[in-house]
Amino acid sequence: MYKPKWLASVGFEIHLQLATRKKLFSGAKIGVFEAPNTSVAPFDVSLPGSMPILNREALNLAVRGVLALNCKVAPVCQFDRKHYFYPDLPAGYQITQQDVPLGKDGFVKLSKHLDDVDDTLVPIQHVQLEQDTAKSIHADSVSKILLDFNRAGSPLLEVVTAPCLHDEVTASSFLRKIQSIMRHARVSDAKMETGGMRCDVNVSIAPIIPSSSESSKASKVGLELPRTELKNLSSVRNVVNAIRYEVQRQISLAEKNETWTTETRGFDDKNGKTFALRDKSISEDYLYMPETDIPPVTISKKYVNEISDATGPLPDDLFVMLTSEPYSMPIRDARILLNLPYGYDYYSTVRDIISRQDGQSKKVIDESLRALPTWIITDLVGKLHEHEIEEDLFYVPPSQFADIVCFCSARKVSRLTAKALINHLVVTPSDQSIANLIKELKLNFIQDSNTLDVQVGKILEASPKQVQEFLTGKQSLLKYFIGQVMRQLRGRGDPVEIEKLLKQRLSETLKK
Ligand SMILES: Nc1ncnc2c1ncn2[C@@H]1O[C@H](COP(=O)(O)OP(=O)(O)OP(=O)(O)O)[C@@H](O)[C@H]1O
Ligand SMILES: [Mg+2]
Ligand SMILES: [Mg+2]
Incomplete structure (x- = not known):
C-alpha cells in the first residue's frame, strides 16, 4: 500500500465582516457599496481630536460569533493597538485584541453527513474583534494606489484555527461550515466574493518517519518545515487550489533538498500557482500597547446568556431537526439545503x-x-x-x-x-x-379528456411508423407518444390522463 511521506498542515486566519450597519468606533455607516470615500467619519481617517465610541451592536454580534464557534467568552472586552505603517491605516496602528481575545479555545464540528468529510473537530485558538483597514485599489501604474475609506474602521471578527487541517478537501469543508455557521447565527454574510469573509491560509509540511520496529505500526511525524502564508484568496475554490499547489511545491523542494524561508505568498488563479510576496522569516514587532481611549467593557454571564438565548439554531442542530419527524428530509437534501x-x-x-x-x-x-x-x-x-x-x-x-x-x-x-x-x-x-x-400566460393544466384525446389522436395519426413498432412490441415508445402530446400542449397536459387515452387508442388499433 502507498504510504505518504509528508504530512501537510493547514491553519486559517479568517476575517469576517460583521452584519452591522455602523463602523466599530465612529458611528459612520459601513459604505462598502457606496461611492468611494462618502461614508467616512473623522475618526476613520484619524483626524486629531476624534475619539472612539464602541458600537454595541458589533460587540453583540461578535459575542454571538464567539459562542457559535464554541469558544469561552472573555470576562472583559478590551482593545490593544497593533502598530504598523501602511497607507490604508492612517493612525499607524490597528485597534485589535492582543492580550485578551474576546473568545478562545473553541471548535468547529465537521461531520460525515452534513459536511461530507470524516467526523472532525477543528480547534479554534482565538476569536477577536478588530478594525478593518481602508480598501487599497491598485491603479494602472504600479506606483499609484487609490484608497477608499468607506471600509476603514468597519468591525471584523478574526478567527484563528490551530494548524490541524491536513488536506485541502477538509479545509474547504471547514470554510463552508464557518460560512454556514456565521450566516445562520446572523453574524456575517461571510461572502468571499464581496470581501465579507477573507482568509489567510498557512501551509507547512513535515516528514512522516516510518516506524523502525516491526511490532509498532505507528509512524512519527518529524519537525515541520517553514510555513508559508497565502493571501488574497477570493473564493473557496481558490483556497483549495492554492493549498494543493503549495503543498506540492513544498514537497518537491524538500525532495530536492532545497530550503525555503517563512514567507507570505499570493495566488494567481489564472495559472493556478502561488508566488512570493514578501519575506516573513523575521517576525514583525507590532509594538502592541493597550488602547486607553476605549474603556474596557465587562462581559457578564447574564449578558452572555441573553445573547446565547437569542441566537437561532445553528446548522448542526438544524440538520438533526430536518432529518427527523415531521420534516423527515433525506440526508442529502438536508445537507444541500443547509449548505x-x-x-x-x-x-x-x-x-x-x-x-x-x-x-x-x-x-x-x-x-x-x-x-x-x-x-x-x-x-x-x-x-x-x-x-x-x-x-x-x-x-x-x-x-x-x-x-x-x-x-x-x-x-x-x-x-x-x-x-x-x-x-x-x-x-x-x-x-x-x-x-x-x-x-x-395561458398555462392552466389540461385534464379535460376530450381536449386531450383530440391531441392524442393527432399524434398517433402523424406517427404511423412508431405506432407499428409499438404494436409489434416496442413498449418504450409509449413515453415517446406522451412526450409528443405534451410538446403539442406546451407541457400543460395531464400526463396520467394522456397515458390512459394513449393506451386506450393503441389497444383499439391492435384489436382492429
Ligand atoms: N506549522 C504550521 N503550519 C501551518 N500553519 C501554521 C503552523 N503554525 C501556525 N500556523 C497557523 O498560522 C496562523 C498564525 O496566525 P497568527 O495571526 O497568530 O500569526 P501571524 O500570521 O504570524 O501574525 P500576523 O498575521 O498577525 O502577522 C494560524 O492560523 C496557525 O494555525
Ligand atoms: Mg497571519
Ligand atoms: Mg493575525
Missing part, C-alpha cells in the same frame, strides 16, 4: 406559507411540503444558476414560490408548467399573483 446560502431561511419561510394556505386540502399541503426541498434545491437553484443569479434564493419571492408548489401538488398546473413558471419569475420578476400569471 445553500440562506437555504434554510428560504425553505422555512416557504414552508410556513404553505402550511398556512387556507384554500388547500391537507393532502395538497402535505404533498407540497414533502416536495418542497426538491423544488428548491433542484428546480429553483437550477434556474438561478442557469441565469447566473447565484446564491440568492429570495430572488423569487417565497409567497410566489409557495403558490407554484401548491398549484402543482393540487394538479392545477403540470410539473413542466411549474418549472416554466419558476423560469418566468427568474427571467421577468413580477409581483403578479401566480393565479393571474397562469391565466395571462
Whole structure:
C-alpha cells in the first residue's frame, strides 16, 4: 500500500465582516457599496481630536460569533493597538485584541453527513474583534494606489484555527461550515466574493518517519518545515487550489533538498500557482500597547446568556431537526439545503406559507411540503444558476414560490408548467399573483379528456411508423407518444390522463 511521506498542515486566519450597519468606533455607516470615500467619519481617517465610541451592536454580534464557534467568552472586552505603517491605516496602528481575545479555545464540528468529510473537530485558538483597514485599489501604474475609506474602521471578527487541517478537501469543508455557521447565527454574510469573509491560509509540511520496529505500526511525524502564508484568496475554490499547489511545491523542494524561508505568498488563479510576496522569516514587532481611549467593557454571564438565548439554531442542530419527524428530509437534501446560502431561511419561510394556505386540502399541503426541498434545491437553484443569479434564493419571492408548489401538488398546473413558471419569475420578476400569471400566460393544466384525446389522436395519426413498432412490441415508445402530446400542449397536459387515452387508442388499433 502507498504510504505518504509528508504530512501537510493547514491553519486559517479568517476575517469576517460583521452584519452591522455602523463602523466599530465612529458611528459612520459601513459604505462598502457606496461611492468611494462618502461614508467616512473623522475618526476613520484619524483626524486629531476624534475619539472612539464602541458600537454595541458589533460587540453583540461578535459575542454571538464567539459562542457559535464554541469558544469561552472573555470576562472583559478590551482593545490593544497593533502598530504598523501602511497607507490604508492612517493612525499607524490597528485597534485589535492582543492580550485578551474576546473568545478562545473553541471548535468547529465537521461531520460525515452534513459536511461530507470524516467526523472532525477543528480547534479554534482565538476569536477577536478588530478594525478593518481602508480598501487599497491598485491603479494602472504600479506606483499609484487609490484608497477608499468607506471600509476603514468597519468591525471584523478574526478567527484563528490551530494548524490541524491536513488536506485541502477538509479545509474547504471547514470554510463552508464557518460560512454556514456565521450566516445562520446572523453574524456575517461571510461572502468571499464581496470581501465579507477573507482568509489567510498557512501551509507547512513535515516528514512522516516510518516506524523502525516491526511490532509498532505507528509512524512519527518529524519537525515541520517553514510555513508559508497565502493571501488574497477570493473564493473557496481558490483556497483549495492554492493549498494543493503549495503543498506540492513544498514537497518537491524538500525532495530536492532545497530550503525555503517563512514567507507570505499570493495566488494567481489564472495559472493556478502561488508566488512570493514578501519575506516573513523575521517576525514583525507590532509594538502592541493597550488602547486607553476605549474603556474596557465587562462581559457578564447574564449578558452572555441573553445573547446565547437569542441566537437561532445553528446548522448542526438544524440538520438533526430536518432529518427527523415531521420534516423527515433525506440526508442529502438536508445537507444541500443547509449548505445553500440562506437555504434554510428560504425553505422555512416557504414552508410556513404553505402550511398556512387556507384554500388547500391537507393532502395538497402535505404533498407540497414533502416536495418542497426538491423544488428548491433542484428546480429553483437550477434556474438561478442557469441565469447566473447565484446564491440568492429570495430572488423569487417565497409567497410566489409557495403558490407554484401548491398549484402543482393540487394538479392545477403540470410539473413542466411549474418549472416554466419558476423560469418566468427568474427571467421577468413580477409581483403578479401566480393565479393571474397562469391565466395571462395561458398555462392552466389540461385534464379535460376530450381536449386531450383530440391531441392524442393527432399524434398517433402523424406517427404511423412508431405506432407499428409499438404494436409489434416496442413498449418504450409509449413515453415517446406522451412526450409528443405534451410538446403539442406546451407541457400543460395531464400526463396520467394522456397515458390512459394513449393506451386506450393503441389497444383499439391492435384489436382492429
Ligand atoms: N506549522 C504550521 N503550519 C501551518 N500553519 C501554521 C503552523 N503554525 C501556525 N500556523 C497557523 O498560522 C496562523 C498564525 O496566525 P497568527 O495571526 O497568530 O500569526 P501571524 O500570521 O504570524 O501574525 P500576523 O498575521 O498577525 O502577522 C494560524 O492560523 C496557525 O494555525
Ligand atoms: Mg497571519
Ligand atoms: Mg493575525
